[in-house]
Amino acid sequence: MTVEADVRAFIQANGDAFFADLAEWLAIPSISIDPDRADDVRRSADWIAGALRRAGFPAVEVWPTAGHPAVFAEWPAAEPDATTVLVYGHHDVQPVDPVELWDTPPFEPTVRGERLYARGASDDKGQMLFHALAVRAHLAVTGRSAPAIHLKLLIEGEEEAGSPNLDSLVRGHADRLACDVVVNSDASMWSKDVPTTCTGMRGVVGARIVFRGPSSDVHSGSFGGAVRNPLTELCRVLARLHDDQARVAIPGFYDRVAEITEAERDLFGRLPFDEREWLAKARSRVAYGEQGYTTLERVWARPTAELNGIWGGHRGPGLNTIIPSEAGATVTFRLVAHQEPLEIQHAVRRWVEDLTPPGIEAQVEFYADGVRPILTPLGHPALGAVTRALERAFDREVLYTREGGSGPSAVLRDVLGAPVVFVVMTVPDDAYHGPNEKVEMPLLLKGAEAVAYLWDELASPGELR
Amino acid sequence: MTVEADVRAFIQANGDAFFADLAEWLAIPSISIDPDRADDVRRSADWIAGALRRAGFPAVEVWPTAGHPAVFAEWPAAEPDATTVLVYGHHDVQPVDPVELWDTPPFEPTVRGERLYARGASDDKGQMLFHALAVRAHLAVTGRSAPAIHLKLLIEGEEEAGSPNLDSLVRGHADRLACDVVVNSDASMWSKDVPTTCTGMRGVVGARIVFRGPSSDVHSGSFGGAVRNPLTELCRVLARLHDDQARVAIPGFYDRVAEITEAERDLFGRLPFDEREWLAKARSRVAYGEQGYTTLERVWARPTAELNGIWGGHRGPGLNTIIPSEAGATVTFRLVAHQEPLEIQHAVRRWVEDLTPPGIEAQVEFYADGVRPILTPLGHPALGAVTRALERAFDREVLYTREGGSGPSAVLRDVLGAPVVFVVMTVPDDAYHGPNEKVEMPLLLKGAEAVAYLWDELASPGELR
Known part of the structure; x- marks a missing residue:
């Protein structure tokens, strides 16, 4: 028998128990943005902590935060110099409204065909729990009593609420979380027939630009045509965000961009x-x-500037013949490697200042520090290990995606200094965040299989950092 | 004695009675936009109707409208082919809030020095009532039993509410209102030391431009950079409203503009x-x-485009990383002679359509038909008559102004086909529309004097139309 056949046999034998466990966890409505569900998020943390202990993890801890608790689990390798791997995911879930659009209740997990329907089935409980099955398969087939790598799991409870405490959690436990590579299991694959892994996520900088003109609204009949209108001037500046080739026209914006x-x-x-x-x-x-x-390429590998909102003067029905006193807009910039959020903020501020005409007072504010982009180049040994593990599980070529959005991976990469790779089994039609969220059950088992190989592949991957 | 000395003597002798009458009228809180004051607006109409009858007008009528009533008065000349003059003004007033900023109650007329304080003192009751005094002075000094011109007055009750029924009122009574010249007494002079008359008002076209992109808001991380953002595209179009010399850049916009x-x-x-x-x-x-x-020149004699408001996507605190489904703006165009509102609407619509990129659906709507500009050229005989009358009253050179705003005069000009001239005694520091509205009492008497001369000057003015 091949290793692959052994792993598949083990996972097949434990599949029913795995899905029974998962259904138990999915029944807990751990909606992190709903204050009334705080106890459920806590129960969810306790549930996965117990499940990881039952799987054999020698150390499992529930970590409190200023919000909802995270779960940390650790299973050291026998070899002291083994590669250390940190798996990242989350145990909280999205809200379920409009609940009337669900065919079956979101917290009553239901199997139809090869699909399991429930809130959190794909995002992210299914993808977290397969790690418990994976390490057992890895041990069973290799005959080890400890994994080939030093395995750590961080399962946060606030990802769907924007991970407001992740940064301080990771910084506060940086020694416990120290690792050589981060395996992110909270993203999606191309499709169930096209196995892929993700090589990067865009970063983000959010800006709020406000232009002030007259100290109060003035009549546009009496004064129109003879003073600066801050709304007109704001539009004139925002119109210059992009050139005619749809490139961002802020000087220096592309300076550090890694070409695809x-x-x-x-x-x-x-x-x-x-x-x-x-x-x-x-x-x-x-x-x-x-x-x-x-x-x-545009949504994955190129930086962008998008206007998210604008306001100023009259809105709603009818006319109000004023020159408004102020107008403002929010803009988000998506960044790719190796753009630096603080440098981009500086460039944006300078660009606005340079374009602000006399008579207008410009104010530029940024939402926090922004998020740095992450990118693991195709030749990276950790990515090679993931690719081989997925190819063994799927018996076919593995392709690559990126994510246009921005996620908590950047915090892990920045604080822990480790590259981030992705093992994800959610597919785009899983309706995560929407009604009737589901997961493809065979894919979750493929995920367990791939990770069982991955711990071997990462045991001696070459230079990871 | 000169005619001027006689007129002044008559007006001086009747000044106290004039201000006593005015105070009675000013005590009626005829606030047209306040539904609770409808009875007061009605009382105000009845009051001025009575005052005009007492002054000798042989025909005085209160004309109902869908809103507040107007007053019409008529005093035919003895000569059947006399010039017919229609005086326009209004008897309704602005609201008084914030009432706590008034030094004396707004509807308790109070004299301090040469100023009379009350809501409506300058806008427009003072300027209406001096016409009753003026015609009496004109008759007394010339020894006539009827004025040298066929005199008509139209005193509407909804000017401060935007004259919503003026158009139908004027059209419905076009035969009664027929005239050779309109004398508008609802505007302001440069200052009490610089007598002026107004030669024109700008017209206006109001537009609402909406750009639609994605059929619902979409995530700017997932889709940003790869579809058209309707807010960005709207800003790009609005930025092209003006060129770098602050001229309106819509093709054809200036085609009919009469150069100063x-x-x-x-x-x-x-x-x-x-x-x-x-x-x-x-x-x-x-x-x-x-x-x-x-x-x-910019606010009086040049057309403009002003953005009055904008909306689209997220507003308020925080970030919302979306590409909004739609964005819109309101724009008003102020027009000068001889721009035509419907032609400008057509030009604006075509301009937006030409600039709308693929993937964006543009919608352009206009607020009613707009208002045409009015302009009475410096050489016009009616303006010459006004200038001479004012010079006789003030004993000094009369200069010219225009109004940047748009008013009901255009309706009178368009429906009645008569030129509009202005005899106005309000000055900019009269605080019409604000707290502590006042009028300069000597100016009201100057107004009566000027109008007493004007009926003579207009008796044989030359070709008026």
């Missing part, structure tokens, strides 16, 4: 991208963006 | 304009507008 490599571009190009399907998800009729890049 | 004449420019230039005072009123730090024109 030909290899990555080729691999992205092999993904079965269907523009019509994508446009349906984007609720748009035409694709449009930076010239010279495909849609996937 | 050198004579008018010279006369405007002789007004004692103080930019610091003007900026204080504009609540602005610097003047800015179309290159090649002074501030007064």
Whole structure:
């Protein structure tokens, strides 16, 4: 028998028990943004802590935060110089409204065919629990009493609330969380037929730009045409955010941008991208963006500036003939490696100041420090290990994606100084965040299988950092 | 004795009675936008109707409208082919809040020095009532039993509410209101030491432009950079409303604009304009507008485009990382002779359509038909008659102003086909619309005097239309 056959047999034999356990966990409505569910989030933490203990983890702790608790579990390798791996995910879930759109109650897990329906089935309880099955398969097949790598799990309880305490949690426990590589299991794969792993996430900087003109609204008949209108001037500046090739026109914005490599571009190009399907998800009729890049490259590998909102003067029905006293807008910049949020903030501020005309007072504020982008290059040994593990599990070529959004991985990478790789089994039609969230049950078992291989692959991966 | 000495003597002799009458009228709180004051507006109409009858007008009628009543008075000339003059003004007043800022109660008329304080003292009851005194002086001094012109007065009751029924009122009574010239007594003079008359008012077109992109808000991390953002595109279009010389950049916008004449420019230039005072009123730090024109020319004699409000996506605190589904703005265009509101609407619509990129659906709506500008050229005989009448009353040179705003005069001009001239005795520091509204009592008497001359001057003015 091959190792693969042994791993599959073990996982198959334990599949029913795995899904029974998962259903128990999914029945706990651990909605982190709902204050009335705080006890449930706590119960959810306790549940996964117990499950990890039953799986054999010698050390499992529930870590309090200023909000909801996280769970930390650790299973040291026998070898003192083994690679240390930190798995990241979360045990809290999204709200369920509009609950009337669910075919079965969100916290009564229901199997239909090969799918398990419940809030949290894919995001992220299913992907967390397969790690408990994976390490048991790894041990059973290798005959080890401890994993080939020093295994740590961090399962936070506030990811769906924006991880407000993750930074202080990670900094406060940096010694316990120290690792050589982070395995993120909170993202999605291309599709169930196209196994992929994610190589990076965009960072983000959020800005609020306010222009002030007259000290109060003044009549546009009496004064129109003879003083600066802050709303007009704001539009004139925001219109210059992009050039005619849809590139961000802020000086210095692209200075540190790592160009997409030909290899990555080729691999992205092999993904079965269907523009019509994508446009349906984007609720748009035409694709449009930076010239010279495909849609996937634009959302994954290129930085952007997007206006998120604007306000100023009259809104609503009717006319109000004023020159408004002020106008403002929020803009988010998505960043790619190796843009630095603080440098981008500086560039944005200087750009606004340079374009602000006399008679207008500009104010530029940023929402916190922003989030740095993460990118694990294709040649990275940790990514190689993940690729091999997935290829063994799926028996087919593994391709690469990135995420256009921004996530907590950057905190782990920055604080712990470790590269981030992804083992994720959620697929886009799993409706995470929406009604009728589900998970493909065979994929969760593939996830367990892939991770069982991954601990071997990472035991001697080459230079990780 | 000269005619002037006789007129002055008559007005002087009747001044106390005039102000006693005015105080009685000012005590009626005829606030047209306050539904609780409808009875008071009605009482105000009845009061001025009675006062005009007492002054000798042979025909006085209270005309109902869908809102508040107007008053019409008529005093035919003895000569059947006499010039017909329609005086326009209003008997309703602005609200009084914040009432605590008034030094004396707004509806308890109070004399301090040469000033009479009350809501409506200058806008517009004082300027209406002096017409009753003026016609009596005109008759007394000329020895006529009927005025030298066929005199009509229209005193509406909804001007401060935007004259919502004026158009239908004027159209419904067009035969009764037919005239050769309209004398508007609802505007302001430069200052009490600088007698002026107004030669025109700007017209207005109000537009609402909405851009629609994705059929619902979408996540700016997942889709940002790869679809059109309707807010960004709206800003890009609105930024092109003006060129770098602050001219409106809509093709055809200036096609019909009557350039200010050198004579008018010279006369405007002789007004004692103080930019610091003007900026204080504009609540602005610097003047800015179309290159090649002074501030007064910009607000009086040049057309403009002003953004009055904008909306779209997130507003308020915090970030919301979306590409908004739609964004919109309101814009008002102030027009000068001989721009046509419907042509401007057409030009605006075509301009927006031409600039709307693929993937964006643009919607352009206009608020009613707009208001046409009015302009009575400096050489017009009616303006000559007003100028001579004012010069006789003030014993000094009369200069010219215009109004940046838009008013009901355009309705009278358009429906009745008559030129509009202005005899106005309000001055900018009269605080009409604000707390402590007042009127300069000697100016009201000057107004009566000027109008007493004006009926003679207009008796044979030359070709009026």
